[in-house]
Amino acid sequence: MPRTFPPVSLIGVPTDIGAGHRGARMGPDALRIAGLGEALLARGVDVVDTGNVQGPANPWIEPVHGYRHLDEVVAWNRALMDATAAELAKGRLPIMLGGDHCLAIGSITAIARHCRQQGKRLRVLWLDAHSDFNTSAVTPSGNIHGMPVACLCGIGPDELTRLGGEAPAITPAEVRQIGIRSVDPEEKKLIKDHAVDVYDMRYIDEVGMKRTMETALEGLDADTHLHVSFDVDFLDPSIAPGVGTTVPGGPNYREAQLVMEMIADTGRMGSLDIVELNPVLDRRNRTAKLTVDLVESLFGKSTLMRD
Structure with missing residues (x-):
């Protein structure tokens, strides 16, 4: 029988406040134009577009005390936290x-x-080319889009580590990172010290994507909420050029489809991030259309009916 999915709420967050390139603020509209909502409706999913979360403009200034746009990053994340909690x-x-x-x-x-x-x-x-386990002491750029996993694990400024009132929000043991192929030298030590579970591209090359996903998804049960944080630069730039931080050697189209289909097979996905799509760097919304295609697979699209 076809799998049923819970009702979905789209939450647009049009900002590039934590990035090193302008343009990701247009990602939500690019996904809408590519037909994300319509594609999910066609799959029988109940979809409501809640519109866009509001936040401060990007001042585009240099880091202060190691963090770029910290106050603005906090404001956007607090607004998104509240919107997510409401849904x-x-x-x-x-x-x-x-x-x-x-x-x-x-x-x-x-x-x-x-x-x-x-x-x-x-x-x-965490589907990404990068581990995003940086700190202000490790990255000279101060761009906070390179720090979210560390902040969630309690490593970073109090304004972000205690965004929800408790720290850490999660532990490294709750994270599985897939597709990683760009890690800063000192970030590697942090990852090792905190035992983050990383399946980098060498691991994927050696054992294959199927075995990688089986390992990353092992232990899920009815009491597990699966959150997928999908950075579009997870994909190889030959198929997904519309991102600000391209890294060669990522998953190809078929590998990416397998990832999404195996996640769908678990029936446990309860929330999803789609981030870092930058239409300024894209070609005729190609990357957004591919992203919509992959998200359809997260919601059960497959070539054949499978038990």
Whole structure:
């Protein structure tokens, strides 16, 4: 029988406040124009577009005390945290349309708090070319889109680590990172010290994507909320050029489809981030259209009916 999915709420977050390039603020509209809502409706999913979260403009200034645009990043993430919590309370599956990846601090903080309230375990799948486990001491840029996993794990400024009132929001043991292929030298040590579970591209090359996903998804059960944080630069830039931080050697189209289909097979996905889509760098909305195609697979699209 076809799988049923909970009702979905699209939450646009039009900002590039944590990024090193302008343009991700247009990501939500690019996904809408590419037909994300219509594609999910066609799959029988109940979809409501809640519109866009509002926040401060990007001042585009240099870092202060190691963090770029910290006050503005906090404001956007707090607004998203509240919007995400509101949709979860209604029993809906929130899909955050970013925007840059710093926004995962707000979405995942809300989701982690919801899981604690519901007595559920949390599993975060971080699909990305980057580990995003930087700190202000490690990265000279100060761009906070390189820090969300560290902040969520309690490493960073109090304004972000305690966004939801508790720190850490999550632990490294709740995270599985897939597709990683760009990690700063000192960030590697932080990842090792905190035992972050990383399946980099070498691992994927050696064992294959199927085995990688089986391992990353192992242990999910009815008491697990699965959150997928999908950075579009997870994909190889040959198929997804519309991102600000392209890294060669990522998953190809078929590997990416397998990732999404195996996530769908679990039936456990309860929330989703889509981030770092930058239409300024795209070609005729190609990357947005591909992203919509992959999200359809997260919601059960496959070549054949499978048990």
